[in-house]
Amino acid sequence: MARVVVDVMLKPEILDPQGRAVQGALTRLGLAGVSDVRQGKRFEITLDGDLDADRETVLNRLAEELLANPVIEDFTVRVAEQA
Amino acid sequence: MARVVVDVMLKPEILDPQGRAVQGALTRLGLAGVSDVRQGKRFEITLDGDLDADRETVLNRLAEELLANPVIEDFTVRVAEQA
Amino acid sequence: MTLDTVAAAQASPDTAQPFAELGLKADEYQRIREILGRRPTSSELAMYSVMWSEHCSYKSSKVHLRQFGEKAPPSDALLVGIGENAGVVDIGEGWAVTFKVESHNHPSYVEPYQGAATGVGGIVRDIISMGARPLAVMDPLRFGAPDHPDTKRVLPGVVAGIGGYGNCLGLPNIGGEVVFDDCYQGNPLVNALCVGAMKHEDIHLASAKGVGNKVILYGARTGGDGIGGVSVLASETFDETGPAKRPSVQVGDPFMEKLLIECTLEVLGAGLVEGIQDLGGAGISCATSELASNGDGGMHVWLDRVPLRDATLSPEEILMSESQERMCAVVTPAHVDDFLRICRKWDVEAVVIGEVTDTGSLTIDWHGEQIVAVPPRTVAHEGPVYERPSARPAGLDDLQANDASRLPRPATPDDLARTVRDVVAAPNVADKAWITDQYDRYVRGNTVLAQPEDSGMIRVDERTGRGVAIATDCNSRFARLDPYAGAQLAFAEAYRNVATTGAVPLAVTNCLNFGSPEDPEVMWQFAEAVRGLADACQQAGTPVTGGNVSFYNSTGDVAIHPTPVVGVLGVIEDVAARTPQAWHTDGEAIYLLGDTHDELSGSEWAHVIHGHLGGRPPRVDLHRERVLAEVLVAGSRDGMLSAAHDVSDGGVAVALVEMALRADVGARLWVPDGLDPFVFLFSESAGRAVVVVPRSEEQRFTAMCAARALPAQRIGVVDSGLGDDAGRPSQQVLVLALPGGEQITWPLADLREAHGRTLPGLFG
Amino acid sequence: MTKIGVITFPGSLDDGDVQRAVRVAGAEPVPLWHAATTIGEVDAVVVPGGFSYGDYLRCGAIARFAPIMADVVHHAGDGLPVLGICNGFQILCETHLLPGVLTRNESLHYVCRDQALTVERTDTAWTNEYETGDRIVIPVKHGEGRYVADDATLDWLEGEGLVVVRYADGNPNGSFRDIAGISNEAGNVVGLMPHPEHAVEDLTGTPGTDGLRFFTSALQSLVG
Numbered sequence A, B: 001m002a003r004v005v006v007d008v009m010l011k012p013e014i015l016d017p018q019g020r021a022v023q024g025a026l027t028r029l030g031l032a033g034v035s036d037v038r039q040g041k042r043f044e045i046t047l048d049g050d051l052d053a054d055r056e057t058v059l060n061r062l063a064e065e066l067l068a069n070p071v072i073e074d075f076t077v078r079v080a081e082q083a
Numbered sequence C: 001m002t003l004d005t006v007a008a009a010q011a012s013p014d015t016a017q018p019f020a021e022l023g024l025k026a027d028e029y030q031r032i033r034e035i036l037g038r039r040p041t042s043s044e045l046a047m048y049s050v051m052w053s054e055h056c057s058y059k060s061s062k063v064h065l066r067q068f069g070e071k072a073p074p075s076d077a078l079l080v081g082i083g084e085n086a087g088v089v090d091i092g093e094g095w096a097v098t099f100k101v102e103s104h105n106h107p108s109y110v111e112p113y114q115g116a117a118t119g120v121g122g123i124v125r126d127i128i129s130m131g132a133r134p135l136a137v138m139d140p141l142r143f144g145a146p147d148h149p150d151t152k153r154v155l156p157g158v159v160a161g162i163g164g165y166g167n168c169l170g171l172p173n174i175g176g177e178v179v180f181d182d183c184y185q186g187n188p189l190v191n192a193l194c195v196g197a198m199k200h201e202d203i204h205l206a207s208a209k210g211v212g213n214k215v216i217l218y219g220a221r222t223g224g225d226g227i228g229g230v231s232v233l234a235s236e237t238f239d240e241t242g243p244a245k246r247p248s249v250q251v252g253d254p255f256m257e258k259l260l261i262e263c264t265l266e267v268l269g270a271g272l273v274e275g276i277q278d279l280g281g282a283g284i285s286c287a288t289s290e291l292a293s294n295g296d297g298g299m300h301v302w303l304d305r306v307p308l309r310d311a312t313l314s315p316e317e318i319l320m321s322e323s324q325e326r327m328c329a330v331v332t333p334a335h336v337d338d339f340l341r342i343c344r345k346w347d348v349e350a351v352v353i354g355e356v357t358d359t360g361s362l363t364i365d366w367h368g369e370q371i372v373a374v375p376p377r378t379v380a381h382e383g384p385v386y387e388r389p390s391a392r393p394a395g396l397d398d399l400q401a402n403d404a405s406r407l408p409r410p411a412t413p414d415d416l417a418r419t420v421r422d423v424v425a426a427p428n429v430a431d432k433a434w435i436t437d438q439y440d441r442y443v444r445g446n447t448v449l450a451q452p453e454d455s456g457m458i459r460v461d462e463r464t465g466r467g468v469a470i471a472t473d474c475n476s477r478f479a480r481l482d483p484y485a486g487a488q489l490a491f492a493e494a495y496r497n498v499a500t501t502g503a504v505p506l507a508v509t510n511c512l513n514f515g516s517p518e519d520p521e522v523m524w525q526f527a528e529a530v531r532g533l534a535d536a537c538q539q540a541g542t543p544v545t546g547g548n549v550s551f552y553n554s555t556g557d558v559a560i561h562p563t564p565v566v567g568v569l570g571v572i573e574d575v576a577a578r579t580p581q582a583w584h585t586d587g588e589a590i591y592l593l594g595d596t597h598d599e600l601s602g603s604e605w606a607h608v609i610h611g612h613l614g615g616r617p618p619r620v621d622l623h624r625e626r627v628l629a630e631v632l633v634a635g636s637r638d639g640m641l642s643a644a645h646d647v648s649d650g651g652v653a654v655a656l657v658e659m660a661l662r663a664d665v666g667a668r669l670w671v672p673d674g675l676d677p678f679v680f681l682f683s684e685s686a687g688r689a690v691v692v693v694p695r696s697e698e699q700r701f702t703a704m705c706a707a708r709a710l711p712a713q714r715i716g717v718v719d720s721g722l723g724d725d726a727g728r729p730s731q732q733v734l735v736l737a738l739p740g741g742e743q744i745t746w747p748l749a750d751l752r753e754a755h756g757r758t759l760p761g762l763f764g
Numbered sequence D: 001m002t003k004i005g006v007i008t009f010p011g012s013l014d015d016g017d018v019q020r021a022v023r024v025a026g027a028e029p030v031p032l033w034h035a036a037t038t039i040g041e042v043d044a045v046v047v048p049g050g051f052s053y054g055d056y057l058r059c060g061a062i063a064r065f066a067p068i069m070a071d072v073v074h075h076a077g078d079g080l081p082v083l084g085i086c087n088g089f090q091i092l093c094e095t096h097l098l099p100g101v102l103t104r105n106e107s108l109h110y111v112c113r114d115q116a117l118t119v120e121r122t123d124t125a126w127t128n129e130y131e132t133g134d135r136i137v138i139p140v141k142h143g144e145g146r147y148v149a150d151d152a153t154l155d156w157l158e159g160e161g162l163v164v165v166r167y168a169d170g171n172p173n174g175s176f177r178d179i180a181g182i183s184n185e186a187g188n189v190v191g192l193m194p195h196p197e198h199a200v201e202d203l204t205g206t207p208g209t210d211g212l213r214f215f216t217s218a219l220q221s222l223v224g
């Protein structure tokens, strides 16, 4: 069994209204010195069996084509556990 | 400057329709053996100055009260960099 | 973990069972033992406990609700009455509509977004399960103080949840209510209404008939949602290491519900379904016992076939799970394959979980062992019934004695002018666009009227223009002062709102939100409200077709105001004749219909300006309401009215301002002879509406009112050119001439600002 | 009679309304199912609004991979008129038939309102019945309608005159440069967030019939 985490974040140059709203709220609620907040998505994917090279290729392709929209988002793929 | 990452995921027993939709799409698009997908939120918070103990307390409280809804979500707080 | 089977229950009669933790009283538990002639298995105990709960069994309200049937006026329109998932009303030309309102109050307080979302989901499934296509939703909402921090948590979440679910489901939201009152601070009310339509021949009922027919569970997988309490069965009593306490919050999946709608309509349309039932409160326990009880009386279920989201669930938990977006259908063996094929087309998981039998018994197996064997009627329909003690609230006389006549009233024209602005800006009166703009009101393309119109109106038949209108109302301050009159006023307002838009009121649904039935004073309020509503429906000739009771609404020990939300449905032959709220055309006359008395107790004015609640609510005259409705409907049908608006919260002042703001057109107004200007503006006398009559129709219209002895006072003229007279060129203004010769001028821009900025200012 | 295909995905909502608008415009609507591999014999295709696949991942991200979309993309390349409305616009962006992307409204709220627009490009398959500069009112109803693209793309769109409709009297979602709808260079593919199909009858939807000419334009372009 393999667990893969894909993090998808808006590119730094794209305005993130959700992040901004969270930043405002954190500051109002007493956290001092918040200079930036970005809100993104986190996918935890559980796979049967090992993540072999073939599946890793497919996964990387789908992270780019499906899970993220490269026009506005960056992503990272990370194998969390392999057992 | 400190960078903190807060990951918020639905509790395992709570229905995650988004994760299910992604699971279906990943499978249809050729990734074999996807047994589960959970979709959550990832917050990247940048703070001026160091994350001292006081601010860490505030941050942990706000992660629980604002960023996550403990009724249905779990969260983790992690300092990514401290400089 | 050991399985508690029927055999085990027989063999171990003395095993202690956690009935109290499950909310059953000792005598209720004893009765279950008598029914079964043994102790219940843990699964049976789970079923009985949830089905005999207040929420599912109506044990405290049943004796009162009977009046809705007993006093029901004879009506040809009623095709299916109280007792089914929702009542069905004939609207002519072979069309039938079904509508119902339900509460989701407590879940919405715990988790506002999901609580409200799943409230919408649940009521929509009730409508589908009658065989109808859902057409629209409405959402009567009540919150605590608008500026309380918790309201800032609850309201945006509730609104986002209703929108998030309804918008994604593709149902237009065509109306509702938003009321703020401190009494809801710890217990907001989230009621949801759905209306659907079908042809007469497509009506379906929840019954399992035909021995050998299959019971199919379809939709979402079953998870551990909404079963918080039952976990004690699995963990404390039968296995110390059992699953942790499950969350009681459910997460909705509107996309799945949309598929469920389309899939259900397709299997119904293909004639594949004998009986159908939605899964709501009490999940599989409720669906199987109700289907069996309504049908041939027997059913066998293989519970281990239920598709699970969480493999660790115990059978007790599966029986009680309230996982959303599930339905149950009874299908003949010959149709099973076709049924499953259509489910596959819509990507909806479906499994045969049982079979109709003639054993008179509902039996459930878990991996080959029998865990339930009960007479289904005893679970579904023969629960306990209580005649709870009731007592007129101790403080009510004092409350009624403290009426609004002693409150200082605005004296000068300036005071009056300011008071109008203040009332128009009050949260309960203010523009609700901040909320309603978050709801799709156009999807499906048949929305003729939606908020802020007096009722929501939907075209049902595109060819003929036949349509329905619905309004929901309740002024709970009136109900607090006098629950009998308050319930009647709620009905009267909804009834009037429907007629105002040109539809003939036909049928009634209700959602009775009250405090604890174990409190005699609350029980008295409940009994009075039900009696009031039943009497009103009888007199107005509109039967109650269904509804919902929500008890235990309180903050600490303090109950909410009695809040009997009433929904009235009307029919209109051609929606092209509907009467909108806005006036447009210069020179058209503005009339006030009905009698205005000095009735300010419980009014919005007393509430907003003085924070006062006391006295007696306005008088109710249902005969007058009927006459008014006839005039409004005839006026619409015969083209005598170009606009209309009912008079309620905030009185004539608010009605006039809203009519003017709707299309941004001003008017010249005057106080009718003999009326005090303050009373004219702010009294909340019932049985009134403001209408706008084209010049050419004035004679005919006033003659019609005279013939029916309905007072019609000419109170103004639409005029978009007044700005210049008032020294405010190019502005739209309302000008009110006072009896003394003075006049008040309100620029509409100012009123719009006052009316519009309140909610955005509070929420965002 | 001109046939206009209307795709239904699981979760499409305004498909029936588009079919009605097509009928009101005088053409024949042809329902198309997402799982079909071809669009068949139709003269134009509308990708309607709704929440395809629940819009759970990102609006339009999953629908993009529906079997029928490959055929739509193929024929769009040959000049087939394709209109994407709301979720349809999002899908067309995800398939890269149109540049840019629609993101969460700046207000973070879903917004449903009658919206004034200025029609800027009128030589497309879907707007040729309007005059340049026409002001029309049709509804918006979306939670993720904020059009985003990088400056180079935006400049290119403006330079080539590919902005078809722009928000007037207030931007409901924070779209860059008030962009409400765009086209490809050839003008056969148009996407917009507002819903012309909800403004084709006086009685229902937004008052007036300002949206009807989107559909009659398609007839015009196919005849002409």
Ligand SMILES: Nc1ncnc2c1ncn2[C@@H]1O[C@H](COP(=O)(O)OP(=O)(O)O)[C@@H](O)[C@H]1O
Pocket: C055, C056, C065, C068, C082, C083, C084, C085, C086, C087, C126, C280, C281, C510, C511, C512, C544, C545, C546, C547, C548, C549
């Ligand atoms: N206040 C009420 N007035 C009239 N009928 C009611 C009322 N409350 C409940 N009912 C009727 O009792 C039946 C059972 O109600 P309920 O349990 O809410 O239905 P469901 O099982 O569909 O959720 C329904 O037919 C409902 O219409």
Ligand SMILES: [Mg+2]
Pocket: C085, C126, C278, C280
């Ligand atoms: Mg039901």
